Amino acid sequence: MKFHLPYYKLFFGTIISIVPLYVSFPYFLIFFIIINSLLIAINQNIIKAVIFYLILSFLIPLDFLTLSTKSEIGLLLNEYFFAGLPLYFSLPGILLNKKYKSNYTKSQKIIFYTTIILLTLTNIIPGSLNLIGLGGYSIRLIFLFNFFNALIVFYYLSILPITGKLIKLVSNYLILLGLITSIFGLFQYFFNVPIIPNIEYVDFSRLSIINMNNAVDSFPYLLVPFIVGFSRLIYSKLFSYKLLLINIIMFMALMLTFSRWGVLVIFIIFSITIWQNRKKFLKIILVLMITSTIFLPVLINVAQNAIDSKEQSERLTSSNNLYVRVYLWGLAATAIYENPYGFGFGNSTQAMFNNESEFNFLEENNTNSVETFQKQSVHQFFLDYMMSLGAFFGIILLFLFRTLFKKSIKVIKIAPVEIKYFYISIKLITIALFIFYIQNIGPQMFYLFLFLGFFKNNYSFKKP
Numbered sequence: 162m163k164f165h166l167p168y169y170k171l172f173f174g175t176i177i178s179i180v181p182l183y184v185s186f187p188y189f190l191i192f193f194i195i196i197n198s199l200l201i202a203i204n205q206n207i208i209k210a211v212i213f214y215l216i217l218s219f220l221i222p223l224d225f226l227t228l229s230t231k232s233e234i235g236l237l238l239n240e241y242f243f244a245g246l247p248l249y250f251s252l253p254g255i256l257l258n259k260k261y262k263s264n265y266t267k268s269q270k271i272i273f274y275t276t277i278i279l280l281t282l283t284n285i286i287p288g289s290l291n292l293i294g295l296g297g298y299s300i301r302l303i304f305l306f307n308f309f310n311a312l313i314v315f316y317y318l319s320i321l322p323i324t325g326k327l328i329k330l331v332s333n334y335l336i337l338l339g340l341i342t343s344i345f346g347l348f349q350y351f352f353n354v355p356i357i358p359n360i361e362y363v364d365f366s367r368l369s370i371i372n373m374n375n376a377v378d379s380f381p382y383l384l385v386p387f388i389v390g391f392s393r394l395i396y397s398k399l400f401s402y403k404l405l406l407i408n409i410i411m412f413m414a415l416m417l418t419f420s421r422w423g424v425l426v427i428f429i430i431f432s433i434t435i436w437q438n439r440k441k442f443l444k445i446i447l448v449l450m451i452t453s454t455i456f457l458p459v460l461i462n463v464a465q466n467a468i469d470s471k472e473q474s475e476r477l478t479s480s481n482n483l484y485v486r487v488y489l490w491g492l493a494a495t496a497i498y499e500n501p502y503g504f505g506f507g508n509s510t511q512a513m514f515n516n517e518s519e520f521n522f523l524e525e526n527n528t529n530s531v532e533t534f535q536k537q538s539v540h541q542f543f544l545d546y547m548m549s550l551g552a553f554f555g556i557i558l559l560f561l562f563r564t565l566f567k568k569s570i571k572v573i574k575i576a577p578v579e580i581k582y583f584y585i586s587i588k589l590i591t592i593a594l595f596i597f598y599i600q601n602i603g604p605q606m607f608y609l610f611l612f613l614g615f616f617k618n619n620y621s622f623k624k625p
Contacts, residue, residue, distance in 0.1 A: 168212050175220050182358035187229040194246050202250035207317045210247040217244035219338040222371050228359040241307040248313040263319040264617050268564040275557050279550045283503035301507025311610040318614025328580045332389050339386020340407050342370045343414035368417035376418040381603045385590055387411040392586035426597045430589050486540045493544040503551035510538055542598030565591040568616045587612045
């Protein structure tokens with residue numbers, strides 16, 4: 162298997178630029194991002210802007226500016242903002258250039274324009290009014306930047322022809338970035354050395370990655386590259402031992418997050434893939450069995466040590482986590498019922514607990530209160546965005562997942578065999594993220610809009 166990586170200088174340059182962060186010097190990374198974003202904008206290289214955004218999204222360390230400068234500026238301009246710079250700098254020139262025309266499907270138009278309207282009504286207008294002192298309410302800019310990034314990525318892909326070359330390029334970088342972040346996470350887990358520069362606390366009992374100091378939030382970041390790599394491994398004409406090794410590394414990283422719900426998600430994805438390829442899998446299962454005999458003792462030893470630790474022992478034997486989440490979902494449902502128009506980014510948790518005394522969904526409320534349960538986020542993707550963007554956005558989210566699933570099945574039937582794996586992976590990713598987000602939140606909205614951009618009214622499939 163060969164990886165076509167035409168923008169490798171951006172990849173290695175980003176990694177080199179991260180090194181000075183460990184001595185609290187963030188300006189080299191910022192300078193590198195700004196200069197390259199300007200060059201991309203001048204050349205109006207849309208594909209390069211998207212790839213650079215993906216590289217930065219995976220590799221920029223969590224809260225790098227705040228942790229390096231010890232100032233509050235990072236609360237406004239964090240990693241989401243800097244990852245989006247190649248998108249922001251290129252946007253004006255692309256919007257003004259008449260040669261770029263979007264090629265939306267009907268479903269994409271509904272999702273894209275409705276999302277922009279809801280985002281404007283629930284966040285941009287109230288946030289702007291609050292900023293100038295005319296009412297409204299404050300919003301978390303960092304969440305707004307993250308959402309903007311997702312929408313811009315979709316818009317850029319909507320004006321590009323979807324070719325085999327583009328698909329291979331994006332999938333190659335997703336697999337590469339998943340591998341590198343997995344290696345960073347495994348290094349931190351096994352050697353107890355923090356990979357996030359200047360961070361004060363790290364939970365070494367569970368694997369987390371460089372842009373997420375949280376195991377559960379790390380899981381979906383790694384899950385998507387793993388499914389893309391796994392699909393290519395299964396559906397490619399030639400079996401690749403190199404890709405098998407990459408998938409084993411990413412799979413190990415996913416398992417060491419100790420996300421119980423995540424394990425269920427992977428089991429479902431494996432089950433679907435095995436059932437759909439039951440004849441072909443006889444040969445692959447033999448290879449996996451031989452490979453597992455080599456790695457199984459190591460995995461058993463690692464798992465046993467993790468389970469023996471106090472943190473994991475308490476976590477794996479406790480059922481309180483589920484009760485807490487059900488309670489939080491009830492609080493969120495109450496908040497949405499009382500205000501279906503949304504509270505804006507960053508205000509969801511406060512809105513949930515403001516009227517806790519009026520929460521009547523569970524009898525447990527008679528004994529449980531804010532003092533019993535620690536204030537925390539809703540831990541449910543759909544409820545979280547419904548509180549931020551209004552109840553109607555819940556319908557849009559469901560429509561988005563439905564569109565990704567149905568469109569991927571349709572394109573699988575017409576895609577050349579060399580890139581069929583990519584649309585199969587979109588189908589599996591849609592299933593996986595939908596199940597995972599039933600009881601988790603995550604900032605990976607860009608994944609959904611990224612893959613939404615790979616559907617067109619017509620395609621320009623060529624041999625990659």
